[in-house]
Amino acid sequence: MKRKGNKGKMGKIEESCVNALRILSADQVEKAQSGHPGMPLGSAPAVYELWAKHMRHNPKNPEWVNRDRFVLSAGHGSALLYSLLHLFGYGLTIDDLKNFRQDGSLTPGHPEYGHTMGVEATTGPLGAGMAMAVGMAIAEAHLGAIFNKPQFPIVDHYTYVLGGDGCLMEGISSEAFSLAGTLGLSKLIVLYDSNSITIEGSTNLAFTEDVCKRMEAFGFQTITIEDGTNLDQISQALIAAKAEKDKPSFIKINTEIGYGCPPKQGTPSVHGAPLGAENIKILRQTLGWADFEAFKIPAAVYQHYQDITQIKVKEEEAWAEMFQSYKKLYPEAAKQWEVYHQKGNAKSLLHDEQFWACENKPDATRNISGRCINYLKDIFPNLIGGSADLGSSNKSVMKDSGDFSAIEYKGRNLHFGVRELAMAGIGNGILLHGGLRAYVATFFVFSDYIKPMARLAAIMQLPLIYILTHDSIGVGEDGATHEPIEQLAMLRAMPNFTVFRPADAAETVAGWYCAMNSEKTPFALVLTRQNLPQYAGSGKKALAGAYIIDQTDQKKLDGILIASGSEVALAVAAKKELAKENIAVNVVSMPSMELFEQQSLEYKESVLPAHIRSRVAIEAGSDFGWGKYVGLDGAVITMHEFGASAPANILFEKYGFMVENVTETMKKVLGK
Structure with missing residues (x-):
């Protein structure tokens, strides 16, 4: 380990501290007989520094x-992060390792937010951590x-990934980086572990570009550390970045x-497999690790990490002292700070008559959603x-709220450009940071692009809001490429994810x-x-996910028509004809199927009585998922192919x- 002008005791203890990260990482993978030791062994000096x-x-x-945020986008290297959290005293014990x-x-196997203290984001799918x-x-x-004042930078931290x-x-x-460069996010620092190896072999097989030139084109300052074991080079690079x-x-x-x-160094075989007992022994010998007992760390190493921790504690103490002075000088801003950071403050909307007020005239639910946003703001x-370049179509723009840009960070309207995947990942990152509520928007058919990051939001229990407009073949002339068919089923199939497809203005308000x-579930x-x-x-009955919107004489009830969104109108019209x-x-x-499933058995029975087996579901999407509601005796009127341009x-x-098809289908189900 190299550090200029530091050849004495400190240099030796730092070398031991770096090697402790390597040894612990390798030992974790070896004991589990599963994991990725290669990246931790190579990146240990950088993360230590x-x-x-x-x-x-x-x-x-x-x-x-x-605090500064640190995201391990290369989540397969989780053993390195756990070693850091253990040695720095975040509460992970040797037994945990x-x-x-x-x-x-x-x-x-991969870091999970909310599960392990100190993990800032759930990472696994490569690149996701970059967007977050x-x-x-x-x-x-x-x-x-919003909050910083002269001499009071109460929000002043870096994000490292x-x-x-x-x-x-x-x-x-x-x-994500194209947008980050456009926005001039100078407190974002990306560390690129360039080891030129992937699972299949050398990166030359499929990846020969000059990455630094790409990043320069995006608008980044680029710095190269020639020797990733040189702590001084790493330090100077971080200083230059800041x-x-x-x-x-x-x-x-x-x-x-x-x-x-x-025996393994520089080869693909070290990426995703344990080193093996003999190679673990060689690793210890090469690193000069005297004690060959697994998971054994010298007391001096623990002490050095503890000494560093004491300095870190003082950094927060200094900030807390500054914040107390800030509260005295800027009491209104301090109150606003509390508003930004409190949770569960939206329940008052339930009794807000103005929020629930709706005009009795035909309207698109995207328009109602836009009015909700501008009331809620x-x-x-x-x-x-914000939206993926579709703000005017998604009706997702907050009026008189400014645009977030490199010139003005106070703006509340985010412009993601045509980048749905990164948009969803960025939305996750905003919520992970804390202090803000966020929504993202695009056409519903492009939920295919956001799905991987929506899945991570569901895993992390992040209540990111997705505004997904142009919800069916009602898109019309744009044709099959823009008409969602299977997307409702796709999102409904995801655990801890709520889909809400409203039928009118009042249901749209209920959705919002x-x-x-x-608090813990993404919402589409x-x-x-x-x-x-209308x-x-x-109205508020929609909060239950499903309800009887048009009821007949229960004593004469023959069957049930079930629909969502625009198809509710079709069901209501068919009811009249059947009568x-x-x-x-x-x-x-x-x-919302998800909200309905959260209701009591008694409520669900009141909406869908078990003895009424003649049921028809109507939805301009895939039939997947409707079987549980119509049963073997029921039927569905859904899409079974992609749309068309008309x-x-x-x-x-x-x-x-x-109407004719709905009535005939119900009569067939009834045997009439």
Whole structure:
């Protein structure tokens, strides 16, 4: 280990501290007989130098609001992060490290936010951490612009993200970094572990670009560390990155995968498999690790990490003292700070008559959603969001709220450009940072692009709001490429994810109420482009996910029509026609299967009585998932192919979404 002018005791202890990270990482993988030792062995010097000398964090209070954020985008290297958290005193014990990748442990195979203290984001899909880091940097910049005062930089921290060749190959990183450069997010610092190895072999097989030139084109300052084992080079690079005030920084660190284990070093075999007992022995010998007992760390190493921790504690103490003075000098700003950071403050909307007020005229649910956003923005000043270049179509723009840009970070309207995947990842990062509520928006069919990051939001229990408009074949002339079919089923199939497809204005308001009150579940509002009628029976009942929107005489009840969104109108019209033939049906509006499933058995029975087996579900999407509600005796009127290019009314008729088909289907189910 090299550090200029530091050849004495400190140099030796630092070398031991770096090697402790390597040894612990290798031991975790070896004991589990599963994991990725290569990246931790190569990146240990960089993360040690960052965490020990440059990153502001307090292991005694891992949720300190002004801490620097560190995201391990290369989540397969989790053993390195767990070793850091153990040695810096974040609460992970040696026993936790010994339980690496075991059921119920605090050290799962990839880092999991909310599960392990000190883990800032759930990472695994390569590149995802890069986008989430950009979101964190956006949140820091916005909150700083809102709250910082002269001599009082209460929001003043960096976001560091470490990734490798795989993260840079994934398209999400390019999407996110292109936007980060455009926005001039100077407190974003990317560490690139460049070891030129992937699972299949040398990166030359598929990745020969000059990454630094790409990052320069995005608007980043680029720095190269030629020797990834040289602590002084690493330190100087981090100093230079923090000195840049107009651009984000990209630090390429030349490393060797599996460093310290000559039989494996620099080869693909060290990426994702245990070293093996003999190679573990060689690793210890090469690193000069005298004690060959697994998971054994010298007392001097622990003491050095503890000494560093004491310095970190003082950094938060200094900030806390500054914040107390800030509260005295700027009491109104301090009150606003509390508003931004409190949770569960949206329930008052339930009794807000103005929020629930709706005009009795046909309108598109995307328009109603836009009105909701512009009502909510004045109640929730920490609401921030935007669209993937579709703000005017998604009706997702907050009026008179400014645009977030490199010139003005106070703006609340985010412009993501045509980057749906990165947008969803950035939205996750904003929520992970804290202090803000966020929404993102695009056409519903492009939920295919956001799905991987929506899945991570669900895993992390982040209540990111998705505004997904143009929800069906009602898009019409744009044709099959823009008409969602299977997307409702796709999102509904995801655990801990709520889909809400409203039928009118009042249901749309109910959807926004649920979205704003969701604390641990991502929420998708699936909205129409075309106008829909309003219903006297809709409104707060929709909070239950499904309810009887048009009821017949229960004593004469023959069957049930179930629909969501625009197809509710079709069900209501069909009910009237069936009544002419003395067939009595209820119409159930089901905007959200997920919310309905959360209701009591008694409530669900009141909406869908078990003895009424004649049921027809109507939805302009895939039939997947409707079987549980219509049963073996029921039927569905849904889409069984992709759409076509034609006016919406032509398409609805073409695919059977017309009153005559609904009535005939119900009669067939009834055996009439």
